[in-house]
Amino acid sequence: MASHLQSHVETLTRSSIFSNLPIETLGRLAIGTSEVAFGRGSVVFGRGSVSTGIHVVDSGQLKLTIETLQGDEHVVEIVQDGDCFGEAAMLTNRLHLLSAVALSDCKLLHVARNTLINELEHNQALAQRLIANLSDRLYRRTSDMENILLRKALGRVARFILDELEREADSANGQIQLPARKGLIASKLNMTQEHFSRTLRTLCARGKIAVNGATIAVVNEEGLRQIAA
Amino acid sequence: MASHLQSHVETLTRSSIFSNLPIETLGRLAIGTSEVAFGRGSVVFGRGSVSTGIHVVDSGQLKLTIETLQGDEHVVEIVQDGDCFGEAAMLTNRLHLLSAVALSDCKLLHVARNTLINELEHNQALAQRLIANLSDRLYRRTSDMENILLRKALGRVARFILDELEREADSANGQIQLPARKGLIASKLNMTQEHFSRTLRTLCARGKIAVNGATIAVVNEEGLRQIAA
DNA sequence: TCAAATCTTTGATACATATCAAAAGTGTGT
DNA sequence: ACACACTTTTGATATGTATCAAAGATTTGA
Numbered sequence: 001m002a003s004h005l006q007s008h009v010e011t012l013t014r015s016s017i018f019s020n021l022p023i024e025t026l027g028r029l030a031i032g033t034s035e036v037a038f039g040r041g042s043v044v045f046g047r048g049s050v051s052t053g054i055h056v057v058d059s060g061q062l063k064l065t066i067e068t069l070q071g072d073e074h075v076v077e078i079v080q081d082g083d084c085f086g087e088a089a090m091l092t093n094r095l096h097l098l099s100a101v102a103l104s105d106c107k108l109l110h111v112a113r114n115t116l117i118n119e120l121e122h123n124q125a126l127a128q129r130l131i132a133n134l135s136d137r138l139y140r141r142t143s144d145m146e147n148i149l150l151r152k153a154l155g156r157v158a159r160f161i162l163d164e165l166e167r168e169a170d171s172a173n174g175q176i177q178l179p180a181r182k183g184l185i186a187s188k189l190n191m192t193q194e195h196f197s198r199t200l201r202t203l204c205a206r207g208k209i210a211v212n213g214a215t216i217a218v219v220n221e222e223g224l225r226q227i228a229a
Numbered sequence: 230m231a232s233h234l235q236s237h238v239e240t241l242t243r244s245s246i247f248s249n250l251p252i253e254t255l256g257r258l259a260i261g262t263s264e265v266a267f268g269r270g271s272v273v274f275g276r277g278s279v280s281t282g283i284h285v286v287d288s289g290q291l292k293l294t295i296e297t298l299q300g301d302e303h304v305v306e307i308v309q310d311g312d313c314f315g316e317a318a319m320l321t322n323r324l325h326l327l328s329a330v331a332l333s334d335c336k337l338l339h340v341a342r343n344t345l346i347n348e349l350e351h352n353q354a355l356a357q358r359l360i361a362n363l364s365d366r367l368y369r370r371t372s373d374m375e376n377i378l379l380r381k382a383l384g385r386v387a388r389f390i391l392d393e394l395e396r397e398a399d400s401a402n403g404q405i406q407l408p409a410r411k412g413l414i415a416s417k418l419n420m421t422q423e424h425f426s427r428t429l430r431t432l433c434a435r436g437k438i439a440v441n442g443a444t445i446a447v448v449n450e451e452g453l454r455q456i457a458a
Numbered sequence: 459t460c461a462a463a464t465c466t467t468t469g470a471t472a473c474a475t476a477t478c479a480a481a482a483g484t485g486t487g488t
Numbered sequence: 489a490c491a492c493a494c495t496t497t498t499g500a501t502a503t504g505t506a507t508c509a510a511a512g513a514t515t516t517g518a
Binding site for chain 1: 295303349363366371374
């Protein structure tokens with residue numbers, strides 16, 4: 001129905017990857033696009049599943065994780081409004097390495113593989129977008145790896161806080177809001193929830209930050225930088 | 230000189246990213262391409278440097294590493310003939326996160342940023358190639374992350390051996406050749422050289438493999454698989 | 459508004475891995 | 489064939505981080 005397509009076009013435009021593309025492009029993509037809703041805790045796709053396209057987040061928050069058979073998991077990324085995920089598996093035509101799980105009730109758009117691949121063949125602007133998207137993801141993934149592999153827990157947490165401070169440069173003023181539950185952030189930083197908790201307290205004790213629930217005030221930015229070096 | 234361009238075209242064709250592209254495309258790329266030689270141990274680019282283009286390996290072997298100020302390093306990737314590197318920083322127009330160091334004497338081609346970006350704007354086939362290249366890199370980087378974060382040393386080494394066994398599926402027959410010095414492989418697997426050495430011996434003691442210098446024979450593949458699970 | 463569920467903190471202990479030091483092995487150039 | 493540099497192995501010890509257990513907080517739902 002035309003109204004569906006129209007609403008999909010609008011949602012696509014709000015995503016970072018499809019924003020500001022010609023309306024004709026979005027219209028063609030919208031034809032292969034469907035809206036899907038997921039309740040908190042539900043699995044959008046699991047590791048080892050076949051990729052059917054990419055997902056764009058309209059509302060809600062999800063975690064992308066790698067998992068062991070024993071149920072051990074590690075958060076690779078937390079995605080929300082305007083983000084998209086699942087590109088790598090779709091474009092390489094391989095199975096999903098990551099699982100995507102809704103952290104809150106979510107509305108997603110699913111853009112079908114064929115639609116996207118077809119459009120990509122003739123659409124230079126879309127290809128450029130995808131290149132920008134992929135290289136950005138790769139760059140960030142490398143940066144995450146650096147943080148995890150080169151620093152100990154204290155340094156990783158310090159680096160994380162500084163990064164968030166920069167991201168929230170607007171209303172921040174020396175404060176950040178943790179973007180998710182502490183356990184999930186701990187996992188993204190490759191440590192247990194317990195260790196993350198203790199590490200935050202250590203940073204408090206050393207006078208670098210002040211913690212109040214999910215709000216962290218940076219007391220001594222220079223000191224944090226030294227720890228994160 | 231025309232002969233230079235011709236030789237560059239040939240080298241570019243041998244790389245995975247530019248292979249089988251129309252000769253006209255390669256000709257235009259060759260104009261912005263220069264041949265550069267690096268002696269063993271020399272630095273092609275360092276962390277924090279400005280990206281000037283991408284590098285294609287004609288001959289030799291290099292390591293891509295992340296480093297701390299204290300000189301701590303971690304090998305992210307080992308590249309050789311036909312590989313290219315430095316795409317992410319070039320395409321995102323950000324500083325290099327990784328350092329590239331020659332492990333042996335190397336001949337590289339450097340394709341200038343402007344040349345590549347210009348060509349990319351009109352060249353659909355090249356864009357597709359780049360998309361394939363980036364998504365493959367992203368997928369493999371995610372896979373590396375999985376190996377490093379989800380398994381302990383014994384499992385990481387087991388997984389590594391199985392992966393190599395698959396890669397060398399040809400002349401392998403139950404044997405693999407380590408693709409670099411053990412210390413570098415240890416680093417890629419996020420452990421010390423000492424620990425890697427001990428881990429190999431443990432796998433020997435358990436009857437899964439037999440080590441002879443840089444040659445590893447897989448004695449019990451199923452057993453390895455269980456350890457790598 | 460209270461109870462149930464979920465998340466976070468704290469404490470005690472165990473374990474994987476790093477570090478330091480030195481010996482043994484391997485290769486390389488002359 | 490030898491000496492020198494580099495790589496790998498082995499041993500003893502230190503350390504960072506995980507694990508297990510339980511008590512406090514916070515959020516959620518009826």
